[in-house]
Amino acid sequence: MRLVKTSSVEANTKLGKAIYNEQGRILINKGVALEGRMLKRLLELGITFIYIEDRQTEDLVIHDPISDPLKREALTTIATTFHKIYTEPLESKSFILEKSIKEYKAVIKHIMSELNEKPKLMSILSDVCVHDTYIFTHSLNVTLYSLAVGMELKLPSDKLEAIGLGALMHDIGKVSVPKEILMKPGKLNDEEYAVVKQHSTAGFELLRNTHTVPLLVSHCAFQHHERLDGSGYPRGLRGNDIHDYAKIVAVADVFDAVTSHRVYREAMLPHEGLEMLYAGSERHFHPKIVKAFQNSVAIYPVGITVSLNDGRKGVVVKQNKSLNDRPVVRIIETGGFPVEPYEINLAEELSLVVTECDTTYNGR
Incomplete structure (x- = not known):
């Protein structure tokens, strides 16, 4: 395919x-x-x-990051909690969240277990899902990316659980944002954006007043829009003043945001999103975390068509974990003319590099 x-x-x-x-x-x-x-x-x-x-790639198998039952469990847990908190009065919100934390922790442990069993590069593009509310899918995606980075950094399980929980609830403060702004089918104006920016503080206040939520988890909601150079919000924190968990969630949050479709712009491909992260490395994002993210994500997903620097064109059929920018490619064209398909491993052909991705389909 x-x-x-x-x-x-x-x-x-x-x-x-x-x-x-x-x-x-x-x-x-x-x-x-x-x-x-x-x-x-x-x-x-x-x-x-x-x-x-596609007849030239009919043998390809696409692996989802997590199983369908776990994905349904996670999205249902997120959606149920968000809906309850949104509709209940202020004094009941922390109580609702306290009751949900046990389910959230169970979801994180299940995700960690499945990710450990699948030591492959993550490709959320493979998971084609229509979402009614972007925030639910986004929260799950950010969790998957954050845990993948934490695993790449060899963090212990207790820290991974905290990062996963912080990522899963990093946008919980958006329950305080009016729906007409949150669901606006277009780019926000300055006044609306100012309202949305308040979600970081709102989420922190909600989480820190929930007794079963560790304070470090609350800081993922509070600080995931902070940037190393102080240009972020809500407090303009710099460098080491930003917690490491929040730095990981920030990278995952930005990547998923730019690689997801929005009404006012099309989604970027993974390699484009990664280029954006590298452009902000050291200034906005910690280089070590960006590098760990690169090592965790399939830059060129299986099934995508790529062009090489020697004029050949092919389809990515397999990833190389240690060199994810150098996948195995099935060549289908040379000099613009179809050829009998054959495969080359860019990890072994070091003179070859991917020069562009082609996502148009010409029927061949």
Whole structure:
């Protein structure tokens, strides 16, 4: 199967990987021929990339970061807690959160267990999911990325649990943001953005007043928008004044934000999001954390079409864990002409590099 931009897909192309909603229900199953109205609807729902069936890559297997049952469990836990806190009066919010913490901790342990069993590079692009509320999927994605970074840094399990819990609840303060602002289908104006920025402090106050939440977890909500050079918010903290957990969550938060579709801009591909992190390394983000993030994420996801510096074009079929910018590529074109497919390992062909990604689909 091939990973392509939804907007480039022609009608009647067959879907290569099922598309789910947040409850884990299949919206469009694998093998379904995508009609024009279905493709239009996917774009309206913010599905920027999809996998389609392709004879040259029909043998490819796409591995999701976590299992479908665990994904449903996590999203249900996040959504249920957020909805309850949003609708209940202020004096009840901490009580609701206290009752939910046990479930949150169980989810984190399950995620850690599955990630330990799958020592592969993470690719959330492979998990094609239509979300009704971006914040729920975002919270889960940030948790997956944060835990992957923590594991890459060889942190002990107790610290990983704290980071996971902080990541899962880093945006809990957005329950204080009016829905008309949070769900606005477009870019926020300055006044609206000022309201959204208050979510860091609101989340910290809510979490620190919840007795079952460690204070360091609360600081993930408080500090995930702080930046090393003091340009972040809410307090403009610098360098070592920002907790290491929050520094990890900050990197995961930005990467997921820029690689997710928003109404006012299309999603970046993973290598583009990583370039953005490196551009802010040392100034905004800790270089060690950015490097650990790079080592944890599939920069070129399986199924994406890439061009090489010698003019050949191919599809990524496998990752190299220690050299994730040098995957195994199945060559399908040379000099613009189709060839009998064959594979090369960029980890062994050091003179070759990926020069660009091509997510358009020409039907070949």
